[in-house]
Amino acid sequence: MRDDPRLPFSPRFWRSPLRGPWFTSVLGLVLLVGITVLFVTGLVSYAAYNPDLSPVNDKTPDKGVLGFYLFAWPTSPHWLYRLTQGLHVTLGITLIPVLLAKLWSVVPRLFALPPARSLTHALERLSLVLLVGGGLFEFVTGVLNVQLDYVFPGSFYVLHFYGAWVFFAAFVAHALLKTPTALRNLRRSREERNDLVSPAPAEPTVSRRGALWFVGGGSLLLFSTTVGQSFDWLRRTALLAPHGGADPGTGPNGFQINKTAAYAGIDPAETSEDAWRLVITGRTGTVRLSRAQLDELPSHSAALPIACVEGWSTSDQWWRGVRLRDLAALVGYDGDPPDLFVESLQRHGAFRRAALRANQVADPRSLLALYVNGEELSPDHGHPARIIVPAAPGVLNTKWVARLTFGDL
Amino acid sequence: MRHRIAIGGPFALLLLLCSFALAAYAGVRLLADDWSRVALWIVGAAVLHDLVLLPLYAAADRVIVGGLGTRTMYVRVPAALSGLLLLVWFPLISGMTAARYRSATGLSPDGFLARWLLITAALFAGSALLLVVRVRRARKRRPPADH
Structure with a gap:
């Protein structure tokens, strides 16, 4: 089989003059840096949910030691999650051509014979199933999730988190x-020969450098049509990204929405002035406030973005409402706000209930917002009231808030 | 004489065993809910890429090279870039998630196919323009031989 050039098991089957240690090494080193950044920003995103605070924040309760590094997610700088998650998703999409080119550059080894020269070599090849299969699995689940194409076998959080560790x-x-x-290959000016170099190369149609530019051009194209979904003023340039192109409507409420009121199953009758009451529970009992009563409480404003786990974000919006720590003071936590359990009117959805940590509640910019950019919140942005917390992932900024329970979780 | 099994380097062996142990620790959790489908996705991703996607685009490339020779890159680059965009954004471009997309985000799902087609047109047009410019410049530099 090794001698028949019509079969991929023969080195003579692979004819591209591009393949060789230099090309593979350059792509490999780019991925070494890029995938490390993806992994770290992914772990950071997991920490940003504060999964160890409450079961409602934790989609992977069996994580064991894989959550060893968790820490209380800070509220400053207020663009922290916008940066880390925008980086995670935008860089992931940008690296796709590099990943494809790297896999192309080493594909002859998939068919190399003999299958194993030693026990270690056999294990290494087995490990490549996890490397290639696991890597593609991470990229595919991520790319599908940001396009709301939930065809993967289970919860995205579970698959993408455990898959990342595998x-x-x-x-x-x-x-x-x-x-x-790889480093040695790059330092060497004279090309060494290895098994990736074709013994019977075809006539070159592009130089190795040209091929690298080609891969980089693919990355640049994906980057430049995606990055705009992280900035309101660049959004129109994100031609194919899910939250690129247009904003949903105009005016003060015309910024990006993750889940509309209709999608979340919000009944307008429940949010009317007559029906809606905010129920606040704490050390000293329960308080019920109508929307008009909330308006009478001291109001404050904060300029904060919405930053989604899907990698898109808005520029800072100007929110106005009641500080969470002032609401805590109403139910017996004067000056020492505890953790907060938030419940939405939402009927379904993974984050209709969410927990915020004491440091998030205490931040003076953390609001139960009633207004945005000088106007009442629209139904799609959480009317009559929503949470907005600096640096928190979008889904923890609960919309259509119905109940706040203060107390240590 | 007994045959001994070749082991290989001890460092690589230890590293790989450590890697498998960690992968198994996470893998047990990854496979806990629906092990057969998740395993199928992971192995399937590798198999689909290595044995379907890669041979398909390599074969398409071979057809282009065979037909165009030295001018290959003018077709290969825009075609590959367009294909790359289609591969990454297929759910949005194909409209397979259109209903959910519209209902969740309040945005129109209709523009993606049109925008991808326009980008594709621009890529091919740009490449054609570049080809024309280069061919003309080459002709000017080398005036045609006298007849």
């Missing part, structure tokens, strides 16, 4: 085994 386990081993070789 992939990263194989990635670290691969990086430690290969990086020294």
Whole structure:
């Protein structure tokens, strides 16, 4: 089989003059840096949900030691999650051409014979199933999730988080085994020969440098048609990204929406002036406030973005409402706001209930917002009242708030 | 004489065993709910890429190279870039998530196909323009031989 050039098991089957240690090493080192950033920003996003605070924030309660690094998510700088998650998603999309080119550059090894030269070699090849399968799994689930195409087998949070650890386990081993070789390949000016270099190369149609520009051009195209979904003033340039192009409507409420009122199953009758009451519970009992009574409480404003786990964000919006710590004071927490359990009118959805940590409640910019950009909140942005907390992931900024329960969680 | 099994380097062996142990720790949790479908997705992703997607685009490329020779890049680049955009944004471009997209985000799902087609047109047009400019410049530099 090895000698028949019509079969991929023969080195003579692979004819591209591009393949070789230099090309693979450059792509490998780009991925080494890029995937490390993806992994770290992914872990950061997981921490931003404060999963160890309450079961309602935690979609992966069986995480065990994989949550070893969790910390209380800060509220400053207020654009922190916007930055880390925008980086995670935008960089992930940008790296797709590099990943595809890297896999193309090493595909002859998939068919290399003999299948294993030693026990270690056999394990290394087995590990590549986790590396390639796990890596593609992470990219595919991420790309599908941001397009709301929930065809993957289970909850996105569970699959993408545990999948990341499976992939990263194989990635670290691969990086430690290969990086020294890759660096050596780049330092060497004279091309060494290895099994990736075709023994019977076809006539070149592009140089190796040209091919790298080609890959980089693909990355640049994806980047430049995606990055705009993280900035209101650039949004029109994000031609194919899910939250690029247009804003949903004009005026003060015309900024990006993750879930509309209709999608969340909000009945307008429940949010009317007569029907809606905010129920606040704490140390000293329960208080019920109508929307008009909330308007009479001291009001404050904060300029904060909406930043979604899907990687898009808005520029700072000007919110106005009642400070969460002032609401805590109404039910017996004067000066020492505790954790907060928030419940929405939402009928379904993974985050219709959410928990905020004491440091988030205490921040003077954390509001139960009633107005945005000088106008009442629209139904799609959470009328009659929504939470807005600096640096918190979008889904923790609960809309259509019905009940606030203050107390240690 | 007994045959001994080749082991290989001890560092690589330890590293791989450590990697498998961590992958198994996370993998048990990953596979807890629906192990067969998740495993199918992971193995399927690798198989689909290596044995379907890659051979398909390599074969398409071979057709272009065979037909165009030195001018290959003028077709290969815009075609690959357009295909890349289609691959990444297929759910939005194809409209398969249109109903959910409209209802969740309040945005119109109708523009994606049109925008992808326009980008594709621009890529091919740009490449054609570049080809014309280069061919003309080359002709000017090399005046035609006398007949």
